Amino acid sequence: MTAGIEKALTGIEGFDDITMGGLPRGRPTLVCGSAGCGKTLFASTFLVNGARAGEPGVFVTFEERPSDIVDNVASLGFELDSLVEEELIAIEHIAIDPSELAEVGDYDLEGLFMRLELAVEEVGAKRIVLDTIESLFSAFQNPAILRAEIRRLFDWLKDKGLTAVITGERGDGALTRQGLEEYVSDCVILLDHRVHNQISTRRMRIVKYRGTPHGTNEYPFLIGEDGFSVLPVSSLGLEHQVYDERLSSGIADLDAMLTGGGFHRASSILFSGVAGAGKSSVAMCFVDAACARGERAMVFSFEESADQIVRNMRSIGLDVAKWIDEGRLRCISARPTFYSLEMHLAIMVREISRFRPSLVVLDPISAFLDSGEQLEVQAMLLRMVDYLKSNGITGIFTNLAHDQTVGKTDAGLSSLMDAWLLLLNREVNGEFNRELYLLKARGMAHSNQVREFVMTENGIRLLEPYLGAHGALTGSARRLAEAQDRRQETSRRAEVMALQDKVTQRRHRAELEIATLQAEVAAEEAELRRLLKAEEDYRNQAAADLAELAAGRNASGG
Amino acid sequence: MNKPKELTLYVAGQTPKSVAAIRNLEKICAEHLDSSYVVKVVDLKENPRLAREHNIVAIPTLVRQLPVPIQKIIGDLSDTEKVLVHLQLGDPA
Numbered sequence: 001m002t003a004g005i006e007k008a009l010t011g012i013e014g015f016d017d018i019t020m021g022g023l024p025r026g027r028p029t030l031v032c033g034s035a036g037c038g039k040t041l042f043a044s045t046f047l048v049n050g051a052r053a054g055e056p057g058v059f060v061t062f063e064e065r066p067s068d069i070v071d072n073v074a075s076l077g078f079e080l081d082s083l084v085e086e087e088l089i090a091i092e093h094i095a096i097d098p099s100e101l102a103e104v105g106d107y108d109l110e111g112l113f114m115r116l117e118l119a120v121e122e123v124g125a126k127r128i129v130l131d132t133i134e135s136l137f138s139a140f141q142n143p144a145i146l147r148a149e150i151r152r153l154f155d156w157l158k159d160k161g162l163t164a165v166i167t168g169e170r171g172d173g174a175l176t177r178q179g180l181e182e183y184v185s186d187c188v189i190l191l192d193h194r195v196h197n198q199i200s201t202r203r204m205r206i207v208k209y210r211g212t213p214h215g216t217n218e219y220p221f222l223i224g225e226d227g228f229s230v231l232p233v234s235s236l237g238l239e240h241q242v243y244d245e246r247l248s249s250g251i252a253d254l255d256a257m258l259t260g261g262g263f264h265r266a267s268s269i270l271f272s273g274v275a276g277a278g279k280s281s282v283a284m285c286f287v288d289a290a291c292a293r294g295e296r297a298m299v300f301s302f303e304e305s306a307d308q309i310v311r312n313m314r315s316i317g318l319d320v321a322k323w324i325d326e327g328r329l330r331c332i333s334a335r336p337t338f339y340s341l342e343m344h345l346a347i348m349v350r351e352i353s354r355f356r357p358s359l360v361v362l363d364p365i366s367a368f369l370d371s372g373e374q375l376e377v378q379a380m381l382l383r384m385v386d387y388l389k390s391n392g393i394t395g396i397f398t399n400l401a402h403d404q405t406v407g408k409t410d411a412g413l414s415s416l417m418d419a420w421l422l423l424l425n426r427e428v429n430g431e432f433n434r435e436l437y438l439l440k441a442r443g444m445a446h447s448n449q450v451r452e453f454v455m456t457e458n459g460i461r462l463l464e465p466y467l468g469a470h471g472a473l474t475g476s477a478r479r480l481a482e483a484q485d486r487r488q489e490t491s492r493r494a495e496v497m498a499l500q501d502k503v504t505q506r507r508h509r510a511e512l513e514i515a516t517l518q519a520e521v522a523a524e525e526a527e528l529r530r531l532l533k534a535e536e537d538y539r540n541q542a543a544a545d546l547a548e549l550a551a552g553r554n555a556s557g558g
Numbered sequence: 559m560n561k562p563k564e565l566t567l568y569v570a571g572q573t574p575k576s577v578a579a580i581r582n583l584e585k586i587c588a589e590h591l592d593s594s595y596v597v598k599v600v601d602l603k604e605n606p607r608l609a610r611e612h613n614i615v616a617i618p619t620l621v622r623q624l625p626v627p628i629q630k631i632i633g634d635l636s637d638t639e640k641v642l643v644h645l646q647l648g649d650p651a
Contacts, residue, residue, distance in 0.1 A: 096615055102644040105633035106578075110570040110617035114606040140616070140632075 005211040008127070008163045011049025012042070014230035014350075018215040019206065024186045027210075028157045028164040032175050032182070033191030038202060038223050039167040041076075042191065043129040044069065045228050046165050048078045050127040051088040055163075057127035058119045059091045062135035066091040076227045092119040096139035103141055109149045112136070113156060120160060128157065132167040134177055147180055154184040175207065186210045192218075201340040204230055220346040231346030242266070247359075247394060250289030251282070253462030257438055257447035263419055264443065265358075266392045268385045270413055272399040273423030278434055278455060279398040280304070282423065283361045284313050284320060285460055286396055290359040291323040298357040299331045300348055302367040306331035317459045330355055336367045341380045344368070349387055359394045365413070366400040378413070385416050418442040424450070426474070433475035436462060452478065563595045564624040565645075570617045571603045575634050579618035582635035590642055 007021030016022045023029045023046070031039050047057040061069060069091060070080045083089040092115060120128065130136075137146050157164045166185065171177040175190065182188045188207040193200060203218045221230040246262035248255050255261045263269055269286075271279045287297040301309060309331055310321045323329035332351060339347065352360060362384070368377045381397070388395040399413065414420060419442065424435040437450045451462040452474040466478040473481050567583050569576035580599055587597055602609045602617070612621065616632040622645055631644050 092610070094615060095613065100628055100630055102629070102631045102640070103633050104631050104640045104644065105582075105636035106575050107616045107618060107633040108575065109615055110573075111568065111602060111609045111614040111619065112616075114570065114602055114609045115615075118606045118610065136615075 007212075008050065008055070009053070010046045011053070012045050012228050012230060013226075014219070014221070015204075015228075018219060018230060019187075019209065020212065020214065023163055023165065024210070024212070025163050026158065026161040027186035028154050028162075028166055028184070029187040029189065030166050030168055030176070030181050030185035031189045031191060032168040032170055034170045034193065037191040037193040038221070038228060039191055040064075040069075040131050041073070041223060041228050042189075043131050043165045043167055044073050044078065044080070045076075047089060047127055047129050048073070048080065048083065050163075051083050055126040056088045056123040057090075057129065058116070058123065058125045059089060060116065060119070060128065060130045061091065061093050062095070062130070063132060066093050076225075078227075087123050090119045090123045090125070092116070094136065096136065098139045101139060107142075107145065109153075113153075116156075117160075120162065126161075126163060128162045128164045130164065130166045132169060133181065134169040137178065147178065150178060150180055151184055154181075182207070191221075196340065199337060199340045201343050203342070220340075220342040222343070222346070222350075229350070231343075231350050241390075241392060243392065247286075248289045248293075249282075250285035250287075250292075251453075251460050251462065253451070253453075253460075254282075254436070257449070257451070257462070258441060259445040263394070263441070266389055266394055267418035267442070268388065268395040268397065268416060269419040269421065270397050270399060270417040271421045271423055272401045274401055274425050277423035277425045278453065278460070279400070279423055280309070280363050281313070281316055281455060281460060282421070282436075283363055283396050283398055284309065284318055286394075287329060287359060287361060288313075288318050288320060288323070290357075290394075291320075291326075291328045294328075295358040296328050296330075296355060297323070297359040297361070298352060298355055299329065299361040299363065300351075301331060301333045301361075301363050302336050303364065305333045315457070316455045317457050330357070341368060341376050345380045345383060348384065352387070352391070352393070357393060359396065360388055361396045362398070363396075364398040364400050366398075378416075381413065382416055414440070419444075423453075428475060429477055431475050435474060564598075564622070565595055566598045566600055566612075566621045566623060568600050568602055568609070568612070568614045568617065568619045568621065571601065573617075576618050578634040578636065579620070582638070582641075583620065586635065586638055586641055590638070 005027075006025040007019070007023065008025040009016050009022040031042050033039050044059065047059055050057050059066075059069065064072070070084075073080055080089060080091075084091060094112065094115065116128070119125070133150075137150070140146055166181065168176045168181050171179065175182045175188065185208075187209045190205045190207050192203045192205070194203065195201075202221050202223065204221045205218045206214045206216065219230050221228065243265035245265040246258075246260050247265050248262045271282055273279050284299075287299060290297045299306075299309065304312070306324070310324070313320050320329060324331065330351070332348075334344070334347075336344070338344075348360075348362075365377075365381060368380070385395060397413070397417070417440075420439040422437040422439045424437065425432050426435060434453050434455070435450050436453045438446045438448075449465050450472060451465055453460055453462045463474075463478070466473040466481050565583075567579060569579060583597065583599075587595065591597075600608060602614065608614070614621075618632070618634060620631040620635060620641070622629040622631075629644060629646065631641060635641050
């Protein structure tokens with residue numbers, strides 16, 4: 001609660017957040033809008049929640065009978081009648097029939113004040129609702145008296161310290177018929193019910209709130225089974241936490257294409273491709289991987305029902321039904337035309353904030369492009385991306401592309417996305433083959449290859465690309481080329497083997513020849529040695545003979 | 559005219575408007591109404607519950623309970639002619 005004025009919680013989902021604490025305590029608040037926009041419901045929610053929280057209240061109705069009011073809110077689980085019995089709420093019905101009323105001279109509405117005071121005292125009310133002020137004042141004709149009495153009424157409410165909700169019809173061009181109530185109220189809330197392109201949206205805006213900051217946007221609100229809920233979708237800017245953690249895509253081959261083994265947590269990933277390219281299947285692989293990690297995932301499907309998703313995923317070996325049963329996966333299906341863009345966004349945000357998943361799939365976002373205006377769609381997606389990022393949720397968006405031209409998405413989505421997977425379905429030689437290309441992945445080195453991806457009963461696999469002389473091939477062309485390669489390989493291998501044999505044999509032969517020659521040389525060497533020995537022996541013998549001869553000659557002469 | 563005729567004037571305390579209304583009503587009664595009328599003045603300040611019971615919002619309010627249908631005149635009754643018209647008492651002339 002901000003310093004300054006005290007506030008009273010309304011208990012209306014989302015509203016207390018926008019107003020940072022509810023309505024100004026002890027002051028009057030004007031809730032205006034045209035017929036059927038939820039004024040009475042807003043007021044009764046405020047009153048019932050107050051009574052439950054220990055602030056009794058008075059419901060002053062100038063239109064509907066008390067029993068009608070009890071019945072109207074009974075469907076929302078407000079047991080107004082039991083609160084009345086417990087004297088926590090008093091319903092004061094002030095009916096004025098203008099036909100039985102004539103004005104002669106000066107008067108005031110002291111009777112009204114007395115009755116209000118009586119009702120307030122009876123239950124010790126802290127809150128009061130006046131529904132609707134127009135019906136009260138339309139009964140009287142003197143505008144001067146009326147204006148004075150409106151002023152007095154607001155002053156009286158303030159003097160009593162009542163937190164008041166006054167509902168009022170919208171006048172032409174002005175917020176209220178009298179053009180006075182909005183000036184004397186401390187807080188003015190405008191409810192609106194607009195139909196654009198046959199789609200209705202309820203919106204709420206805080207026109208003024210004295211003494212406190214408040215959201216000034218138009219917020220969509222819902223009147224659903226659980227009552228009145230305002231859905232604030234704030235624009236969060238770019239100050240979110242970043243994660244270094246990588247998440248597996250559930251397709252091992254795809255993870256391998258990214259250095260680091262997956263996409264960053266809380267990144268936004270776009271899959272775009274033509275019809276039948278496998279966008280939803282790839283997205284569901286992410287979901288399956290997230291659930292298998294024990295995280296929660298949420299799928300917003302704008303084309304398929306939850307059962308259909310379950311059935312279709314079974315064909316590629318993904319059993320998502322068990323995740324739904326275990327409460328880890330929620331599939332929400334709604335046609336884009338069910339609500340306006342704002343409302344879609346608001347509902348998604350509400351569901352996400354309730355379920356708290358770590359992964360959200362929007363399948364496909366292109367469905368909105370047919371229903372809304374491009375700029376609005378882009379703005380909505382931007383807010384969605386921001387919301388997911390700020391909450392650390394990984395966002396997966398699929399987009400149906402009408403042609404395969406790379407680099408162009410209809411809503412200029414690329415800049416919003418951290419990663420972009422392009423799924424192609426290309427015709428080559430009379431067959432369509434699915435291909436996957438990682439067009440962009442912020443902050444990650446990634447493969448530049450176009451990979452063929454096949455959906456089998458055991459899941460999705462990415463095949464190694466065939467890189468031949470004529471570029472990368474896919475499908476049967478790839479299989480053919482691979483077969484050709486295998487055949488060529490076999491024959492080449494046979495050739496090599498033959499050559500190897502030949503060489504071995506030659507070596508054998510050469511070795512044999514070498515041995516023979518070496519033997520011959522050895523024999524010749526032996527012969528040579530024998531001859532040399534003989535020669536030496538002969539020379540020794542000759543010398544000995546000569547010496548002997550010389551000795552003999554000396555003996556005869558001497 | 560033997561039908562019961564009943565007029566009730568609701569006031570809240572002695573405010574100038576209330577006082578004026580009482581005075582004007584007395585004057586009208588004296589000048590235009592016969593004695594078959596039962597005229598009451600109720601001060602709601604003394605019993606605020608009556609305001610709820612009789613569905614009074616504006617002060618002063620003159621209610622003709624009888625004869626039916628109920629007719630209400632709000633204001634200080636300063637215009638006698640108008641009062642008589644609205645009370646449907648027949649032509650005052």
